[in-house]
Amino acid sequence: MISKVLLSFFLLAGVAMHASVQAAVSSKTVDYQDNGQVFEGLLVTPEGPAQKRPLILMVHNWMGVTAETEKQAARFAELGYVVFAADVYGKGIRPQDAKQAGAQATIYKSDRALFRQRLNLALQTALQQPGVDGEKVAVVGYCFGGTGALELARSGAELQAIISFHGGLDSPHPADGQNITGRVLALHGADDPYVSAADLAAFQDEMQSNNVSYDLVQYPGAVHSFTDMGAGNDNSKGAAYNAAADQQSFAEAKKLLGNTFK
Incomplete structure (x- = not known):
């Protein structure tokens, strides 16, 4: 079933901020290889009795696996999920600035x-x-990683849920949307200058023409990187943190995961 496009009208002043008890989590790096190249993923797990838990594969933004990646992974691990942060670039390849990040992201x-290929390798690991x-x-996935989350789904990977936070939505091969097996949730800043109106329309057409179950939630006043506090608060730069969009998008993701894995 194709869902309607959703528009969120939550503004910062209208978002109720509430405290929650955070569950304890632990993290460790995990090395894995492909054709002699080493990758360094990050495994974040809830502490507690040993039991089988749903898996979230997390795909980093264009800066690679960073403290921001670990922070977002912990958010989901606190909900009771095992989170594995993929390393798309390779061990030791960690951009130090936007120029280096752009060069790495452009490769993929x-x-x-x-x-x-890199994402499926991480998934198998x-x-x-x-x-x-x-x-x-x-x-x-976040930003570059949001694009990655959709690409992994388009590859035909067995996924029950696909969540993109302020990710690129374009696809060179929209027919590959037919390979998507799970529900897609695209969380998008309505004022994101890095996603064109044409890309947004093409994404919706891809989902609909391939009968993908999806939701597109747009946050007015939010630009790129709205979940990343390190992005600052100047929307004119095209990327900025937005507390309302951050809280509401995480709630949307939490709801989808809860409904999917109940």
Whole structure:
């Protein structure tokens, strides 16, 4: 069933901020390899009794696996999920500025087959981690990683939920949307200058023409990187943190995961 496009009208002043008790989580790096290249993923798990839990594969933004990645992974691990943060670039390849990040991201956005290969490698590594319920799998990505989450789904990976936070929505091969097996949730800043109106329309057409179950939630006043406090608060730069969009988008993601893995 094709869902309608949703528009969120939550503004910062209207968002009720509430405190929550955070569950304890633990994290460790996990090395894995492909054709001699080493990658360094990050495994974040809830502490508590040993049991099988749903898996979230997390795809980093264009800066690679960073403290921001670990922070977002912990948010989801606190909900009771095993989170494995993929390393798309490779161990030791960590951009130090926007120029380096752009160069790395362009490699994969220009070669979607390689992008998908790296993500499927990470997914297979994640599925081998202890405590993972391989029948309950989602992918969550931010910015560059939001594009990656959609590309992994388009590759035909067995996923129950696909969540993109302020990700690129374009696809060189929209017919690959037919390979998507899970529900897609695209969380988008309505004023994001990096996603054109044409790309937004093409994404919706891709979802609808391939009978993908999806939701597109747009946040007025939000630009790119609205979940990242490190992006600052100046919308004129095209990327900025937005507390309202951050809170509401996380709530949307939490709801989808809860409904999917109940």
